[in-house]
Amino acid sequence: MWSTKEPGAGGDGILSHPTGPRSDRIHAQVLAATQELLDEGGLPAATVDAIAQRSGVSKATIYKHWPSRTAVAAKAFGHMMAEELPLPDTGNSRDDLTEQVRRVSTFYASPRGEVFAQLLAACVDDPAAAPYFRVYFLAGRREAVTTLWQRAVDRGDASPDTDVDDVIDILFGPLIFRRLTGHYDLTDEHAEKLARTALDGLMRSTV
Amino acid sequence: MWSTKEPGAGGDGILSHPTGPRSDRIHAQVLAATQELLDEGGLPAATVDAIAQRSGVSKATIYKHWPSRTAVAAKAFGHMMAEELPLPDTGNSRDDLTEQVRRVSTFYASPRGEVFAQLLAACVDDPAAAPYFRVYFLAGRREAVTTLWQRAVDRGDASPDTDVDDVIDILFGPLIFRRLTGHYDLTDEHAEKLARTALDGLMRSTV
Amino acid sequence: MWSTKEPGAGGDGILSHPTGPRSDRIHAQVLAATQELLDEGGLPAATVDAIAQRSGVSKATIYKHWPSRTAVAAKAFGHMMAEELPLPDTGNSRDDLTEQVRRVSTFYASPRGEVFAQLLAACVDDPAAAPYFRVYFLAGRREAVTTLWQRAVDRGDASPDTDVDDVIDILFGPLIFRRLTGHYDLTDEHAEKLARTALDGLMRSTV
Amino acid sequence: MWSTKEPGAGGDGILSHPTGPRSDRIHAQVLAATQELLDEGGLPAATVDAIAQRSGVSKATIYKHWPSRTAVAAKAFGHMMAEELPLPDTGNSRDDLTEQVRRVSTFYASPRGEVFAQLLAACVDDPAAAPYFRVYFLAGRREAVTTLWQRAVDRGDASPDTDVDDVIDILFGPLIFRRLTGHYDLTDEHAEKLARTALDGLMRSTV
DNA sequence: TGATAAGCGAGACGGTACGTCTCGTCTTCCG
DNA sequence: CGGAAGACGAGACGTACCGTCTCGCTTATCA
Numbered sequence: 001m002w003s004t005k006e007p008g009a010g011g012d013g014i015l016s017h018p019t020g021p022r023s024d025r026i027h028a029q030v031l032a033a034t035q036e037l038l039d040e041g042g043l044p045a046a047t048v049d050a051i052a053q054r055s056g057v058s059k060a061t062i063y064k065h066w067p068s069r070t071a072v073a074a075k076a077f078g079h080m081m082a083e084e085l086p087l088p089d090t091g092n093s094r095d096d097l098t099e100q101v102r103r104v105s106t107f108y109a110s111p112r113g114e115v116f117a118q119l120l121a122a123c124v125d126d127p128a129a130a131p132y133f134r135v136y137f138l139a140g141r142r143e144a145v146t147t148l149w150q151r152a153v154d155r156g157d158a159s160p161d162t163d164v165d166d167v168i169d170i171l172f173g174p175l176i177f178r179r180l181t182g183h184y185d186l187t188d189e190h191a192e193k194l195a196r197t198a199l200d201g202l203m204r205s206t207v
Numbered sequence: 208m209w210s211t212k213e214p215g216a217g218g219d220g221i222l223s224h225p226t227g228p229r230s231d232r233i234h235a236q237v238l239a240a241t242q243e244l245l246d247e248g249g250l251p252a253a254t255v256d257a258i259a260q261r262s263g264v265s266k267a268t269i270y271k272h273w274p275s276r277t278a279v280a281a282k283a284f285g286h287m288m289a290e291e292l293p294l295p296d297t298g299n300s301r302d303d304l305t306e307q308v309r310r311v312s313t314f315y316a317s318p319r320g321e322v323f324a325q326l327l328a329a330c331v332d333d334p335a336a337a338p339y340f341r342v343y344f345l346a347g348r349r350e351a352v353t354t355l356w357q358r359a360v361d362r363g364d365a366s367p368d369t370d371v372d373d374v375i376d377i378l379f380g381p382l383i384f385r386r387l388t389g390h391y392d393l394t395d396e397h398a399e400k401l402a403r404t405a406l407d408g409l410m411r412s413t414v
Numbered sequence: 415m416w417s418t419k420e421p422g423a424g425g426d427g428i429l430s431h432p433t434g435p436r437s438d439r440i441h442a443q444v445l446a447a448t449q450e451l452l453d454e455g456g457l458p459a460a461t462v463d464a465i466a467q468r469s470g471v472s473k474a475t476i477y478k479h480w481p482s483r484t485a486v487a488a489k490a491f492g493h494m495m496a497e498e499l500p501l502p503d504t505g506n507s508r509d510d511l512t513e514q515v516r517r518v519s520t521f522y523a524s525p526r527g528e529v530f531a532q533l534l535a536a537c538v539d540d541p542a543a544a545p546y547f548r549v550y551f552l553a554g555r556r557e558a559v560t561t562l563w564q565r566a567v568d569r570g571d572a573s574p575d576t577d578v579d580d581v582i583d584i585l586f587g588p589l590i591f592r593r594l595t596g597h598y599d600l601t602d603e604h605a606e607k608l609a610r611t612a613l614d615g616l617m618r619s620t621v
Numbered sequence: 622m623w624s625t626k627e628p629g630a631g632g633d634g635i636l637s638h639p640t641g642p643r644s645d646r647i648h649a650q651v652l653a654a655t656q657e658l659l660d661e662g663g664l665p666a667a668t669v670d671a672i673a674q675r676s677g678v679s680k681a682t683i684y685k686h687w688p689s690r691t692a693v694a695a696k697a698f699g700h701m702m703a704e705e706l707p708l709p710d711t712g713n714s715r716d717d718l719t720e721q722v723r724r725v726s727t728f729y730a731s732p733r734g735e736v737f738a739q740l741l742a743a744c745v746d747d748p749a750a751a752p753y754f755r756v757y758f759l760a761g762r763r764e765a766v767t768t769l770w771q772r773a774v775d776r777g778d779a780s781p782d783t784d785v786d787d788v789i790d791i792l793f794g795p796l797i798f799r800r801l802t803g804h805y806d807l808t809d810e811h812a813e814k815l816a817r818t819a820l821d822g823l824m825r826s827t828v
Numbered sequence: 829t830g831a832t833a834a835g836c837g838a839g840a841c842g843g844t845a846c847g848t849c850t851c852g853t854c855t856t857c858c859g
Numbered sequence: 860c861g862g863a864a865g866a867c868g869a870g871a872c873g874t875a876c877c878g879t880c881t882c883g884c885t886t887a888t889c890a
Contacts, residue, residue, distance in 0.1 A: 026836085047876060049876075057837080058839085059839080059878080060837080060878095068878085069877080118331055120328070120331075122328070123387070123388070123389075124327075124387060125251070125328065130389050138390065163400075166381075166401060170404060172380075172384065173380030173382070173384035173385075174373075174377050174381070176384050176387070177376050177384070180331060180387075181337070181345060182330075182337050194373060197377060197408050197409060198377055198405070201409065202408065229867075233866090233867085255847080256844095264868080265869065266846095267850095267869090270848080461850065461851085462852075463851090472862060472864060473851095473864085474854080474862075474863080474864090475862060477853080482852085483851080532745055535741070535745035535746065537802070537803075538739055538742035539665070548803075552804065580818060584791065586794075587791075587793075587794030587797060588790035588791050591797050594801075595741065595751070595754070597755055598786070607784075608787060608791065611783070611791060612822055614821070614823075615818050615823065616822065643841075668870090668871060678841085679841065680844095680872095680873080681841080684874085690872090830889100834886085834887080835884105835885080837883095837884085837885095839882095840879105840880080841880070842877105842879085845875090845876100846874080848872080849871085849872075850869105850870100850872105853866105853867080853868085853869105854868100855866075
């Protein structure tokens, strides 16, 4: 499985290249500029030229640190989303998970949710960027749900035999499907219904 | 909700422009050429220039009939997938649905599944193409599952109160999620496990 | 030499095709529409589609009557310029010719002079249109100067041996040269100087 | 007046953009390719795509160096004509000028004269290209005649008060007029007659 | 401290597809 | 059956973004 821990600069294996003090400055500037651009105009606005111009880092240097513009954007997006979405904690495992589904649904429907969808889409055509999206964004999201699920297991509300990866896919896959195809709007009501049905299958022991 | 019936020539509302006998020839030629290109090199190969050249239809004409190359590809893909995936019929509703999930999982992992993912991704950045993908491809897939689910309801294996759209999202959303992020391979075993868990929540009365 | 007489409908040899009352209506509508377009936006505005739309005559029909859009424009332009530029008549041949040069210079510098230049240029790349420009526009201009020159000959101010075609070329060729290359503005002073020098060579007997 | 000196790379004001060693290579390749195309098929053959393909320089780069294909062609044409047409030197000013007129007339009637006419015509609809044609082609031609005229002045055959620009226009404007409208062929006899008449006005003191 | 090499900014460049435009032909159907 | 309407093929246009490259300047490390 892909690593879920936040890699430090220079310690993320295949995902980074140069090292040292200059490198740190470059990373910071590029990511900051990219975050601005993503917020202003989504992925389409985060062209390499735009990032280079705004960050003051040259295109050549960017390509020495990242394999593609999508990779840059994925990492920048992961960092800007890191502090968002604090975990719910109602004392009830099922309620916590339901609330999390609702929050993610709301996020998908927001402007940054649009960026999320663009990034997910871009990774399809850019295999080199996919690991960046997984490590710097998805890992954090999965970790959050893993925490909630572990609580449920600890409380005896869920079976320790159920693979948390399946839990994640079943709870959030449907939301992503809807977000991408656009065949339905993402509403709180819908998110709750989805969570209820999914959790019925996942946490049947709690019924 | 978006229509699920296959629109006839000239009868698909916003999705087509010119009409008449000449139009029919153009549609046939363009779609045939696009299908070939999709099979040969996926969405990236289906450039408007390539489609124009192979079909003998000029670019300008293509743009009169479709809003973008993604829309052309979506319709072509829908047509080429129309006859695939016959419905399973084991006599057992739950087995049928499980088998369908397995088949779709296999499809997603195939070359044409790659095209599916590319199309889904392309629609994120091309809102005009999204309805084409929904009407000409997704609708057919949803219809198939709707049939299976209806059987289950008729047999008393499922509640008529459950919205089939939710069923579809829960059964296939997770597969799509995995297909897009690539964080796991799509295996038969995994598909079965997913189906089992999801159906536990959806068809609890059958337990 | 090319004919200088205004050809009647159906009587201008290679320059026209259909005949009859319907033809007359079509000619009138097309030329009127084209004249409007030329005045509004010059030659670039007189596209075949625009002419067809404004005149109510179909493109196919236009191409039955003229070999190209430039030919249409040339004829339309000739007709709209037919009444302009009355001949000067000061009683002095040399003054008349000088005045004519000045007037033509002014015309070249006007908006319609721009159209003249565009038409002249278009005929370079459209041999089929050239005769239309010569017959329907240039012939009329040359005829005017021929009249002036004949007066001079009759008065004994010019030699009957001098070919009037050479006179025309020498008097107006320089203006056209300047108009096309744009290396100088066309001013009255310049036109007069040009006429003076040229007429010194052409009408030496008058010195 | 516009400059008549051949501008060096990077020193031609509005007429060029990038500079440096890479730029030199691009200019050389593009102009060489364009010259070939002009000789093979005239201006219509010198499309930007064709120039790009043959020169190995991308379209985008061409558009960074020149405002339009006409500008490229004008410069290429100027360079390929630079060595042509050595000055006549018979010892007699009037004969030299007459000979020059004859040579230019012959040139206009040649295949490259056709290109000249196409270029002149194209500049009418492409104001951005006009300065290129003036600087890189016309300037050289005017310079040649200026030399001949200066000789005449030095020998006392012509008045120093006569503006050489007028001389040029009167000697060559008529040829251009005929070349463009095509109302007469360009023959040696005609050129001589034209030169004789024009020079009668210009060099009357020599009679 | 000064040399040497690597990192870097600036931006030119080739490549490739885009979506648009106008021409002149061809088809369809109406009066 | 002539003509209006307009679909159509052809092919050039000029633009956008990608990712690579070349060029000097700057910075960091080692002689």
